[in-house]
Amino acid sequence: xxxxxxxxxxxxxxxxxxxxxxxxxxxxxxxxxxxxxxxxxxxxxxxxxxxxxxxxxxxxxxxxxxxxxxxxxxxxxxxxxxxxxxxxxxxxxxxxxxxxxxxxxxxxxxxxxxxxxxxxxxxxxxxxxxxxxxxxxxxxxxxxxxxxxxxxxxxxxxxxxxxxxxxxxxxxxxxxxxxxxxxxxxxxxxxxxxxxxxxxxxxxxxxxxxxxxxxxxxxxxxxxxxxxxxxxxxxxxxxxxxxxxxxxxxxxxxxxxxxxxxxxxxxxxxxxxxxxxxxxxxxxxxxxxxxxxxxxxxxxxxxxxxxxxxxxxxxxxxxxxxxxxxxxxxxxxxxxxxxxxxxxxxxxxxxxxxxxxxxxxxxxxxxxxxxxxxxxxxxxxxxxxxxxxxxxxxxxxxxxxxxxxxxxxxxxxxxxxxxxxxxxxxxxxxxxxxxxxxxxxxxxxxxxxxxxxxxxx
Amino acid sequence: xxxxxxxxxxxxxxxxxxxxxxxxxxxxxxxxxxxxxxxxxxxxxxxxxxxxxxxxxxxxxxxxxxxxxxxxxxxxxxxxxxxxxxxxxxxxxxxxxxxxxxxxxxxxxxxxxxxxxxxxxxxxxxxxxxxxxxxxxxxxxxxxxxxxxxxxxxxxxxxxxxxxxxxxxxxxxxxxxxxxxxxxxxxxxxxxxxxxxxxxxxxxxxxxxxxxxxxxxxxxxxxxxxxxxxxxxxxxxxxxxxxxxxxxxxxxxxxxxxxxxxxxxxxxxxxxxxxxxxxxxxxxxxxxxxxxxxxxxxxxxxxxxxxxxxxxxxxxxxxxxxxxxxxxxxxxxxxxxxxxxxxxxxxxxxxxxxxxxxxxxxxxxxxxxxxxxxxxxxxxxxxxxxxxxxxxxxxxxxxxxxxxxxxxxxxxxxxxxxxxxxxxxxxxxxxxxxxxxxxxxxxxxxxxxxxxxxxxx
Numbered sequence: 001x002x003x004x005x006x007x008x009x010x011x012x013x014x015x016x017x018x019x020x021x022x023x024x025x026x027x028x029x030x031x032x033x034x035x036x037x038x039x040x041x042x043x044x045x046x047x048x049x050x051x052x053x054x055x056x057x058x059x060x061x062x063x064x065x066x067x068x069x070x071x072x073x074x075x076x077x078x079x080x081x082x083x084x085x086x087x088x089x090x091x092x093x094x095x096x097x098x099x100x101x102x103x104x105x106x107x108x109x110x111x112x113x114x115x116x117x118x119x120x121x122x123x124x125x126x127x128x129x130x131x132x133x134x135x136x137x138x139x140x141x142x143x144x145x146x147x148x149x150x151x152x153x154x155x156x157x158x159x160x161x162x163x164x165x166x167x168x169x170x171x172x173x174x175x176x177x178x179x180x181x182x183x184x185x186x187x188x189x190x191x192x193x194x195x196x197x198x199x200x201x202x203x204x205x206x207x208x209x210x211x212x213x214x215x216x217x218x219x220x221x222x223x224x225x226x227x228x229x230x231x232x233x234x235x236x237x238x239x240x241x242x243x244x245x246x247x248x249x250x251x252x253x254x255x256x257x258x259x260x261x262x263x264x265x266x267x268x269x270x271x272x273x274x275x276x277x278x279x280x281x282x283x284x285x286x287x288x289x290x291x292x293x294x295x296x297x298x299x300x301x302x303x304x305x306x307x308x309x310x311x312x313x314x315x316x317x318x319x320x321x322x323x324x325x326x327x328x329x330x331x332x333x334x335x336x337x338x339x340x341x342x343x344x345x346x347x348x349x350x351x352x353x354x355x356x357x358x359x360x361x362x363x364x365x366x367x368x369x370x371x372x373x374x375x376x377x378x379x380x381x382x383x384x385x386x387x388x389x390x391x392x393x394x395x396x397x398x399x400x401x402x403x404x405x406x407x408x409x410x411x412x413x414x415x416x417x418x419x420x421x422x423x424x425x426x427x428x429x430x431x432x433x434x435x436x437x438x439x440x441x442x443x444x445x446x447x448x449x450x451x452x453x454x455x456x457x
Numbered sequence: 458x459x460x461x462x463x464x465x466x467x468x469x470x471x472x473x474x475x476x477x478x479x480x481x482x483x484x485x486x487x488x489x490x491x492x493x494x495x496x497x498x499x500x501x502x503x504x505x506x507x508x509x510x511x512x513x514x515x516x517x518x519x520x521x522x523x524x525x526x527x528x529x530x531x532x533x534x535x536x537x538x539x540x541x542x543x544x545x546x547x548x549x550x551x552x553x554x555x556x557x558x559x560x561x562x563x564x565x566x567x568x569x570x571x572x573x574x575x576x577x578x579x580x581x582x583x584x585x586x587x588x589x590x591x592x593x594x595x596x597x598x599x600x601x602x603x604x605x606x607x608x609x610x611x612x613x614x615x616x617x618x619x620x621x622x623x624x625x626x627x628x629x630x631x632x633x634x635x636x637x638x639x640x641x642x643x644x645x646x647x648x649x650x651x652x653x654x655x656x657x658x659x660x661x662x663x664x665x666x667x668x669x670x671x672x673x674x675x676x677x678x679x680x681x682x683x684x685x686x687x688x689x690x691x692x693x694x695x696x697x698x699x700x701x702x703x704x705x706x707x708x709x710x711x712x713x714x715x716x717x718x719x720x721x722x723x724x725x726x727x728x729x730x731x732x733x734x735x736x737x738x739x740x741x742x743x744x745x746x747x748x749x750x751x752x753x754x755x756x757x758x759x760x761x762x763x764x765x766x767x768x769x770x771x772x773x774x775x776x777x778x779x780x781x782x783x784x785x786x787x788x789x790x791x792x793x794x795x796x797x798x799x800x801x802x803x804x805x806x807x808x809x810x811x812x813x814x815x816x817x818x819x820x821x822x823x824x825x826x827x828x829x830x831x832x833x834x835x836x837x838x839x840x841x842x843x844x845x846x847x848x849x850x851x852x853x854x855x856x857x858x859x860x861x862x863x864x865x866x867x868x869x870x871x872x873x874x875x876x877x878x879x880x881x882x883x884x885x886x887x888x889x890x891x892x893x894x895x896x897x898x899x900x901x902x903x904x905x906x907x908x909x910x911x912x913x914x
């Protein structure tokens with residue numbers, strides 16, 4: 001029998017429902033709080049920002065949520081995505097462990113982000129929204145939403161972190177090609193942006209600042225303009241479960257099951273997407289799979305942060321979310337994996353980490369780029385800088401098992417390709433990358449100043 | 458029944474043989490000639506440049522050539538490639554015609570080129586070759602061969618047309634990532650390069666010059682160094698038939714068959730790859746499919762060139778090939794589809810064009826970029842500048858049929874994505890692109906100076 005390198009499902013096997021882990025969590029996530037009253041927020045608090053269907057999904061306890069036919073039709077442009085067996089990498093690592101990866105880089109914008117951009121644009125369209133504002137760091141989310149909005153005929157306004165805006169003109173151009181307006185953040189178009197610029201006219205921006213700007217635009221523009229977020233929130237994580245649900249079917253076809261599931265971690269949607277469908281079997285059928293979130297050492301909220309309430313943005317416009325956080329003013333070291341430079345983790349993954357159902361490990365960027373180049377040589381695909389964190393984690397786990405004389409079946413999410421990130425690889429090859437080691441003082445300065453509610457251990 | 462957007466085959470359905478059209482051509486192609494004796498060349502003339510297995514394939518009349526298992530294993534990284542129904546484009550064009558496209562952009566280097574790079578590297582490896590030299594224009598071929606050589610542990614030296622070397626640093630970096638050495642051509646490392654630089658120190662290079670350099674390296678370096686070409690030659694075209702053979706199976710699954718097959722045309726491998734498996738049914742089962750090669754108006758060898766013997770390179774180091782040509786010194790206008798800027802067409806496609814089994818149409822680049830942006834909006838995939846020529850041709854044929862009150866089933870080859878060509882799209886959006894209209898004098902100046910054998914009409 002010939003070796004199978006990758007497993008494809010047919011289009012009819014694209015799942016018809018997303019998996020909502022809120023139905024199965026042993027301890028439910030804590031509620032978001034209104035920053036003024038410190039009381040749990042209700043749907044009316046979110047209504048200026050999101051269409052009602054997404055607000056319902058945000059708080060739903062239903063295990064399965066139907067994927068609209070119109071969304072599945074757009075998914076068909078790139079879904080189902082292939083599950084690969086990494087024979088090349090196994091050989092290069094002389095690995096007793098089996099390595100599989102789910103590849104999300106064949107989507108129009110080259111990452112997993114369209115999995116949620118498409119339904120978000122769809123629900124907005126259904127409720128009559130004419131324009132969506134959003135933020136983007138490296139540009140993965142902004143280009144995914146631009147594509148989705150273009151498809152459904154919605155105007156899209158993207159606040160792009162200024163340093164990326166200047167360093168990644170082609171990501172901006174891709175968004176323009178799909179009809180979006182892209183603005184360098186901080187900008188003078190919002191109160192939030194002007195406040196930041198007044199304090200620091202040379203600010204390079206951050207994801208937290210860009211969120212503040214995009215939220216302000218939606219909150220102050222009337223009912224026809226809403227806001228969209230590319231990670232962190234429950235409904236976003238849920239849309240990404242299509243990755244893991246497909247992988248589950250593909251593992252059945254391979255006659256295998258993962259011992260370890262690994263994914264890069266920014267706000268949590270990539271990690272949740274591939275993990276939650278398997279994690280449900282830990283909850284419901286006694287499986288013992290380990291789930292490891294791979295975060296950058298430059299922004300180590302899961303391994304070094306505190307579980308408490310914090311704002312999702314820099315200015316403090318969002319509800320208070322229960323999250324592992326380094327403080328909403330924390331400024332991550334300037335690494336090339338822009339999609340992972342976010343101060344906090346989504347509420348669901350934070351609760352799961354607190355309850356020890358999932359784990360986290362952190363990685364310096366040079367180790368990650370080394371892993372990325374190794375992967376390109378072994379498997380032919382050049383991974384996005386974000387994705388290299390997962391690969392570095394796989395290598396670490398392979399070596400750990402090998403040293404212990406054991407072996408595992410490992411699955412990781414190769415969430416995107418690196419074709420738009422060649423300048424980062426150039427810097428790596430030119431020896432221009434540095435690793436950043438925070439002192440405890442630097443790490444915890446922002447947390448010490450927070451006056452938001454803490455959460456008992 | 459739900460609409461099927463794309464049709465995937467399983468890995469086991471990757472063809473086990475390539476199709477060799479030389480077995481079925483009504484009039485065989487004319488033999489290549491030795492430039493000194495003007496006699497047909499034999500295997501010994503090609504032995505310094507190519508491994509014997511590829512030389513055998515070059516002249517074989519066998520209808521089916523086995524694909525080695527080792528090659529099929531590497532194909533599995535991205536093959537079978539999907540066949541898409543372009544519902545989005547049909548809707549945008551209000552098209553009575555059905556449009557399908559085969560998408561080759563999911564390969565490691567983002568185009569169809571690895572389909573031949575992998576077997577070429579494999580056969581070289583089997584015959585003990587340690588190093589392969591080659592040329593590349595925009596970088597598609599060079600990066601494909603770098604990937605393939607890396608896989609089989611062969612050294613790779615790429616002569617890259619200087620203007621692309623300077624304009625496309627990321628393509629160069631991709632080749633470096635896969636371990637290749639990349640040299641700007643013309644260079645001072647070869648006699649050919651020094652000769653060009655002596656005449657014009659500021660030469661931006663051309664594909665013909667880069668071929669001269671790469672051929673010289675292989676011809677003067679002993680048995681352990683060979684040369685590889687990314688198009689034009691018979692074995693290259695044959696390796697690409699895997700595209701059309703897969704498409705044939707996919708059309709069977711769709712219960713459909715193409716009336717028109719369209720592909721961009723540089724040297725012919727893209728066009729041959731998708732066309733020849735269907736063209737064989739015109740020869741053998743009375744099908745009446747039309748086959749249209751889409752060439753740039755900046756280098757119109759098929760629509761304006763002459764069918765005669767000419768060199769494959771600029772300096773005149775190769776055998777004389779029977780080709781539609783504009784003369785081996787012809788300098789195409791500087792368009793962004795670098796992969797199509799070649800003065801001549803492969804011998805097989807030239808014979809087929811002469812015999813009117815295939816057609817050709819030419820396109821200005823602004824029309825092509827318009828088509829590319831339209832396609833990105835309709836289908837979500839941003840096409841390479843080369844690929845946009847096929848899309849412009851599809852649009853022209855859709856409109857022709859619509860005006861005539863008829864409809865067709867159209868298949869085209871979407872040979873690669875444009876993620877490495879964003880600077881070209883930037884120029885398009887900035888209004889910096891120009892169309893170039895050659896005068897007859899400019900077009901035919903080089904042909905008039907040729908003293909190579911002509912071919913009777």
